[in-house]
Amino acid sequence: MLFNQATQTLRFLTLMSSLFCVTLVMAQDADNTDVTDNNETMRDATARPRRPLNNRAHRNMDATKAYRDLAYTADAHPRQTLDLFVPEQSDGPVPLIIWVHGGGWAAGSKDSCPPLRSGYTQRGYAVASIGYRLSGDAVFPAQIEDCKAAVRWLRAHSKQYNLDSEHFAAWGSSAGGHLVALLGTSGHETSFDVGDHLDQSSRVQAVCDYYGPTDLLQMDSHAIPSAVLKHNSPRSPESRLIGGPILENKDKAARVNPIPYITKDAPPFLIVHGDQDPTVAHHQSQLLYNALKEAGVRVRFHTLEGAGHGNGFGGPELDAMVQGFFDQHLKGKSPSDDQLIAIATSSPAVNRNPNAKPSALVPQTRRPLAEQRSDQRRGIPWQVIERREDSNSDGRVSRSEFKGPPILFNRLDRNGDGNLTQEDFADDAGERDDAKTSEAVPN
Structure with a gap:
């Protein structure tokens, strides 16, 4: 009897430990991208109650029109909405950056929008932050279907909101990084296009992928020693995404992977990943970079040395890199003929904690x-x-x-x-x- 009680207790503790790790990772993942907070939401064009604005936001109230909770599909689920921010003044239609949030496909929301906080509407861009059904609402491919439906809705309403429908980019982190990568590589894949505005294209013209997963079946085998989350677990975010253990549903896991959809017509990519990421192994982005390079797609893969899962991101160099990428591919600035099609670069992670110990941004042992x-x-x-x-x-x-x-x-x-x-x-x-x-x- 004592042995049975001990066994039951051990099983309970193991289960609770696993659930805690998944919950914590999803909470961190929801918006762990460290982007400098230059500008916040300015002026709301709807009647939705707003949270108090700080002084910095008040100084920019007249710079941006904000449209919130726009449903992008008929009979929309509460998460099938988007927020749209458009510059108040422009000489013509403006290019659009679409933000897709992270959260392990099971948490997070559109409410936090790093491109908006980074001041992209003051740089001549419109910004959309889209919500999508989480894995607790519906299993894959619901998430990519929603992202594509949002893109089609934005194109269908581009004249109404002064958007340049020929220059859309997608940017996301972690689970959002995965979804924007899949948006980029599956532009030709019609099976994900369901719902409204099917006469509109769901393609994007550029992708910025921050540490997104790709091949779910290789995540554990290339994890760093200090990684806690086990992706092969039946209770992992990846297993919850496809509705069953990934090791028992390899065909479903393969459909999630953006790499098999790559063609030479895929849009240019900027991939950024920390080499000490304990949640999504750096190897996941290496796989995507190699496949894009082999297909002849223009891609830059930038490694932040010592950075974790969003920790260590930011700083003038990375900010300039991302802005330059969007300026090049959304504002008609074609690359020079001698520019490399594929390039891999690196730089040290940004340490934003002045009290951090020097070892905080170096490889960790078990x-x-x-x-x-x-x-x-x-x-x-x-x-x-x-x-x-x-x-x-x-x-x-x-x-x-x-x-x-x-x-x-x-x-x-x-x-x-x-x-x-x-x-x-x-x-x-x-x-x-x-x-x-x-x-x-x-x-």
């Missing part, structure tokens, strides 16, 4: 599971939480403001006071004192 989970918690910087969740700009995030899962809030709230502050993100008492001191010193 460590105890408790330490790995602690690092996962710290993988969400306070600046990201504050920017995304602090709706009243009071320097703290209450439980009611936090849009992530309650289990994650409880782990982040280290002092248990029901609010998230910078103090909760310090590793020990000494670092908390440093954090308090830094708050009083202007950046």
